Amino acid sequence: MKKIGLDVGEKTIGVALSxxxxxxxxxxxxxxxxxRNYTTAKEPLRxxxxxxxxxEAVVGLxxxxxxxxxxxxxxxxxxxxxxxxxxxLVVHLWDERLTTMAAERVLLDADVSRQKxxxxxxxxxxxxxxxxxxxxxx
Numbered sequence: 705m706k707k708i709g710l711d712v713g714e715k716t717i718g719v720a721l722s723x724x725x726x727x728x729x730x731x732x733x734x735x736x737x738x739x740r741n742y743t744t745a746k747e748p749l750r751x752x753x754x755x756x757x758x759x760e761a762v763v764g765l766x767x768x769x770x771x772x773x774x775x776x777x778x779x780x781x782x783x784x785x786x787x788x789x790x791x792x793l794v795v796h797l798w799d800e801r802l803t804t805m806a807a808e809r810v811l812l813d814a815d816v817s818r819q820k821x822x823x824x825x826x827x828x829x830x831x832x833x834x835x836x837x838x839x840x841x842x
Contacts, residue, residue: 707760708753708793709834711800711826712783714739717749718826720834721756726841729834731827739779742786753791761793764800764833796837803832 709729711718717735722728732752737745752758763784766776773781781797788795807828816824 705759706756707762707834707838708756708758709762709764709830709837710783710787711764711803711829711833712780713826714779716826717745718828718830719749719752720827720830721752721758722834722838726838729831729838731824731831734823734826742783742790746790749787750791753793758791759793761787761791761795762798762834762837763787763795764803764829765797766800769801798833798837800829800833803829803836806832 705726706724707722707726709718709720709722715736715738717737719732719735720729721732723730735745735748737748761784763780765773765780765784768774768777784795784797787793807825810828
């Protein structure tokens with residue numbers, strides 16, 4: 705009974721998974737997709753969900769700094785509703801303000817090249833989203 709963490713962007717989805725106990729989050733992959741066509745993410749997500757016995761999802765909710773929900777937040781809410789309906793998962797929206805910046809900082813501190821950072825930033829953001837959710841439940 706694992707949880708999946710998702711950092712949903714217009715062109716990519718960062719994916720992280722929890723361990724079976726729900727203590728730690730690990731980065732899995734970054735999926736390429738087209739936000740205008742959810743079917744572009746359908747099978748890659750189904751594969752991760754089924755192979756890992758995922759029962760819950762945590763979707764990053766990008767709020768504005770004042771706490772309001774803008775266009776990106778609304779897009780995440782739509783995606784979360786689709787995810788819940790499509791895969792019959794319990795879906796949690798999780799405030800992801802500054803997670804991409806935090807991921808960038810971790811990668812910079814680890815001296816990861818700009819080219820490599822670009823490839824893993826969304827996956828790292830998904831890890832931060834999921835880990836912060838898991839930590840809140842401990």
